[in-house]
Amino acid sequence: MNIRHAKTFFLGALVLCFLVSLFANQINSYWLFISYDIGINIILAVSLNLINGYTGQFSLGHAGFMAVGAYTAAAITNQFGELNPYLSIAVFLGALLAGGLLAAVAGLLVGIPTLRLRGDYLAIVTLGFGEIIRVVFQNMQSVGGARGLSVMHGWTNFFWAFGFAAVTVYVVTALVHSTYGRGFIAVRDDEVAASAMGISTTKYKVTAFVVGAFFAGIAGGLYAHSKQFITPGGFNFMQSIAIVVMVILGGMGNTIGVIIAAILLTLLPEGLRAIADIEHIPGIVTAHPFVWVSDTRMIIYSLLLIILMLTRPQGLFSLRKSLSK
């Protein structure tokens, strides 16, 4: 996706999500709700792709940034959401942005001292950082501590989820394809050579972390206002891994691939639920032929991941090696 296409995509996506949101009340609320998850996961995966895919830094702390955004936005709307019904959109938008900014600050804080590390070492530090954030929220009684925080307003809807997904895709694509942004790819492809060419590798890495963390924070805010209840346990290491899986499955540094992987991986477990619910196959009369799927759903899901990784190690949808052209 080059920059011109990114703009078309961005505008198209905005129009599309506005149109769909007009018909939102016609859609089964369960599938509508899953579509919010899809939008949120697209934001998370695409923003992590900037760090892990384009810049080549292995971060395992994305759920931590998400937690910062979720708690910040939730605390703000719980406090100010009731002020004026006409202002609710502004409060929500402000809360999301505040969550994103605070997450970006967290990204900066973790980035500056640690991004001189590489590879496995960086992965471990970001992992530790994500856990620290989680434990901090667990002990912060003002936001409910380990018992979790109820979010009063379920303001996330199709428009917000996909609008922000479009913004994320646009910003990440535009950034990577700008003159400045070529530096990210240079850092990934050969850090020593990039450094020798005068690129400040640390600065690029910190930039990637800050931008990635900002959008993770936005996604966290959207998550909080769609689930309406958040606990520190929801932002654990496994959540970080789930996002990393989307990036790897989609193909590191392949935005379209990552988007499709985010969609597929969100729908897959729910699709398996739907299969388990099939009551009978016309012609072959058996009651609930796939009921065993409901017990083995997560095993099937994991097996599919293993098979995909074995057969498509370069990522599901990467037609070319990378987007570096």
Added chain:
Amino acid sequence: MKIWRGQILSAAVLAVSLFLSGCNKPPGESFATSDVIKVGEFASMTGSEATFGQSSHQGTQLAIDDLNAADGVLGKKLELHMEDDQSQAGQPATVVRKLISSDGVVAILGEVASSRSLEAAPICQENKIPMISPASTNPKVTEAGDYIFRVCFIDPFQGTVMANFSRKTLKLQNVAVLTDAKSDYSLGLAKFFKEGFVADGGKIAAEQNYSSGDKDFSAELTAIKAANPDGIFVPGYYTEVGLIALQAKQLGITVPLFGGDGWESSALVPIGGAALEGDYFSTHYSPQDTSPAVQNFVKEFKAKYNSTPDAMAALGYDSAMILAAAMKTAGTTDGAKVRDALAATKNFAGVTGKITIDANRNASKAAVILTINNGQFQYVQTVQP
């Protein structure tokens, strides 16, 4: 560039087709099965709290089977739709929406963990679907709205129960309280214990705090020993309780310890060992309870699953039974009417005692006191509220 345009297009087509395939769930199911009443259940069948979810699901399933064997409810069979939430935050909100919007259930049963019940509660409230939690003891759960009920007692109640028991049955005068200052559960129990015990004419000899995760309690226990109490109330969780019991015996404290359902775990005795002998705790139910309702339930459960039902199974059973009773009273499965019937429930004879739903939609019911004898939990008595 050409390739990319193609990819965008195919991605869009794929996304839209996936989305549409999701939306087009055949609506035929609903009228094909209109002779049944669909009841939803969400439980942690996998993940970190799988034992709780599986127990409560077994109990719920047994109740549904029993009801169907007795010709169902309102002349229709019940159909239980269970979804696994993987013990994972974020999942309950999704599965409960599925149960309500896609499966079309008329009521929701679940969950054991308060944090996951709290996630589901606003959705049930919004859709006007009654929800009954079997074992979420956090008071906030039923505060989510007037469609949310529970069949277990809430944290503070156990404090009151233990105050009555220690004052009236054990005839204690002077007790010390050792609280986990980090846990709301422990603080709640301690507060209501102290109020109840003092109101009954007892005296609090000493108050000490610890934090969950502590390993050494000798400072607190020495201070308690100096106050010379005739009993120590320890409303904590089993890991610390076991260590506290051990260290108390080492310091020569021989008075009984007692606490709440945080003690109930198969890991308690392996930690505390012989030091726990003769100590007491309150909980929801005991399979040794001699009442016919409990013995009947234990027999049926053993016949079906070949194991002894725990408290979660008993509460799961009661949650389904109380829902069926409310539907019978209401004469319909309409959400608002079932809610009114549930709210008016009085003296419902459940496995876990006589359940009365109070004004805050919490169950007011008896607690069971167990003691530790030869390393086994033994039934002592049932304490009425």
